[in-house]
Amino acid sequence: MKLYSTNNHDLRIDFQTAVFNSMPQDKGLYMPVEIPVLDQEFLQHLDQYTLPEIAYKVASALLHDDIPENDLKAIIEDAINFEAPLHQLNEQTYVLELFHGPSLAFKDFGARFMSRIMAYFLKDGEALLDVLVATSGDTGGAVALGFLGVPNTRVTILYPKGKVSEIQELQLCSNGHNIRAIEIDGTFDDCQHLVKQAFADDELNAQMRLTSANSINIARLIPQTFYYFNTLAQLFRVGKREVVFSVPSGNFGNIAAGLLAYKMGLPVKQFIASTNVNDTVPRFLETGIYETRPSVQTYANAMDVGAPSNWVRIMALFNEQRENVQKMVKSYRYSDEQTVEAIAAIDQQYGYVACPHTAIAWLGIQEYQQNNPSAGDTFVFLSTAHPCKFPDIFDAELAAKISIPEQVSELKKKEKIATAMQADFNAFKTFLLKTNQD
Template sequence: MKLYSTNNHDLNVDFPTAVFNSMPLDKGLYMPVNVPLLDEEFIQNIHKYGLPEIAFKVAATLLDGAIPLDDLKKIVEDTLSFDAPVVELAENTYVLELFHGPSLAFKDFGARFMSRVMAYFLKDGEQMLDVLVATSGDTGGAVALGFLGVPNTRVTILYPQGKVSEIQELQLCTNGHNIHAIAVDGTFDDCQQLVKQAFADVSLNEKLRLTSANSINIARLIPQTFYYFNAYARLRRAGKTAVVFSVPSGNFGNIAAGLLAYKMGLPVKRFIAATNVNDTVPRYLATGIYETRPSVQTYANAMDVGAPSNWVRIMDLFNQDREALKKLLKSYTYTDAQTLAGIQSIYDQFGYIACPHTAIAALALQDYKKENPQENAAGVFLSTAQACKFPDVFPAELAAKIKIPAVVQELDLKSKKMEKMDTAYSSFRNYLAKFYENA
């Protein structure tokens, strides 16, 4: 497998280089030189396979020999120690539940796969690998659990202080061992910028072996394609052939993976990018003007992104052709008030309790169906996090109905430990400098 930078298609690197470097020095993102098509026989018979089989086929096709097949199969099977069920709520209305992993969020797919790929490529005696990650909520917890105890790795998680839920913060700050947390007095965009500045800092990279666990890392994106193929397979078993996916979208890694799956041959009628008031992409699709803005805090905090990194990957997949992309991608945006009303409406209609991110995806699917009443397609909205992670969002009546998993109850018994930091890059650089000064 060869990859190039979205800023330089002439730059070619192998898969391990892209995984460990995360982001090229030209500040682009790595993309496959060739996006392979899955063979038609597999797509036609995909309903005969389960999630691990589908994931292995997709990974093997995309990685194209970067990891020997026997080893890749073990990585995939170890990653997928949990299911991704498709739950029918009504005729042609389904929810794809992606929160059954250890951190109770869809980020477990990417974080577990990436940590295992990195562990596979790491050699005994090599320089310590410093994994940097910015999180707006769920990424950090998934990465922390994915890398906890992995030899020769050290993880630093940056999150916006006061802008994640209590459970999310506990997942970031109670691990210890090789996991470190930093509460940044700013927004997610500030955290993401600090990480990007560190990767572009040549002198720092001469002393530390830096890589990212954010969705800018191609190893995070690849496994997120798995559950789109698997959802389609399950719908095929139910006699459905036309599918629309509605995806909660913040940094746009999740929907970028869906679009990558589409380019690999997944038959999808439409993708819907559902956002909160951080509406950079909906505005671009409507006007043709791509204008980032400072992120705004909302109840759907994992989507509080004003400058979505993965948008460059999506535009690259479609050769910068906005009109071609608009034929496949529709986008809607919702306020906090609409999100709360959506949570209540979903429960009233289906008896289903959705987290705020999931509710936004459900609202977008609902609005899409209203605009396309004659379309006979299975509508699937992605549920990206367990509702229990956002207890303050729900009215008391609904909150009382949320089942609290044992892993969350155990978090309450742990104490938090984190550094506090401003948004100046010099502060973050000085923090990282301690790693090589004390080596």
């Protein structure tokens, strides 16, 4: 697999280099030089394959000979060892539950796959691999559990103070061993900016072997394509074909993976990028002006992103043409008030408790249906996190309906350990250099 930078189309590097470098020095993002189209026999008969079989087929098409067949299968079987089931709400509408992994969030797909890929490529005696990750909520917990105990790695997670839920924070801050957390007095965008500055800093890169576990890393993006193909497999088994996906979108990695799957031949009709009031992309699609703004805190905290990194990948997939993106992607934004109303409506209509991100994805479907009435479409909205991770969002009656997984009960017994820091790169750089010498 050869990759280029979105800021330098002449660059050519291999997959292993991209995994460990994470982000090019020119501050672009890595993208495949060629996107393979899967064969029609496979695409039309997805219902005949299991999730691990689909994952292997998709990954091997992208990676070619980067990882031998048996090794790649073993990585997938170890990393993707949980289901991504569809829950039907009515004849037309399904929830894709992506929270059945260890951190109870969709980020487990990317984090577990990436950690195993890195462990596979790491050789005995190599320099310690320092993994930097910024999180607005769920990424950090998934990365922490994905890398916990992986030899020769050290993970540093930056998260915005007071802007993640209690459970999300404990998932970041209670692991110890090779996982450490930094509580930044700022926003997710501040955390993300600090990580990007670190990758561009010559002194840090000379003394440390840095890589990222955010969705800017191509190894995070690839496994997220798996569940889109697997969703179609499940729908094909019940005779559903015309599919519209609604994806709760913050940093736009999740929907970028869906669009990569589409370019590989995924037979899907439409994508909806459903956002909270951090609406950089909806505004761009409406006006043609791409204007980032400071992120605003909302109930859907994992989507509180004012400068979505992965948007450059989506534009690259569509040859930088906004009109091409508009044909395949509709985008709508929703307030906290609308989100709370949607949570209540989903419960009242279907007896289903949705997290705020999931509720926003459902709202996207409602708006799309009003604008594009069609009796034959099947709608799938992505549930990206277990509702138990957001206890402050629900009233007592709704909260009582949420079953608390055992790992959450155990998590609440643990102690939070984090380093407090201002959103200042010099402070972050000093911390990294000092702890690198300890």
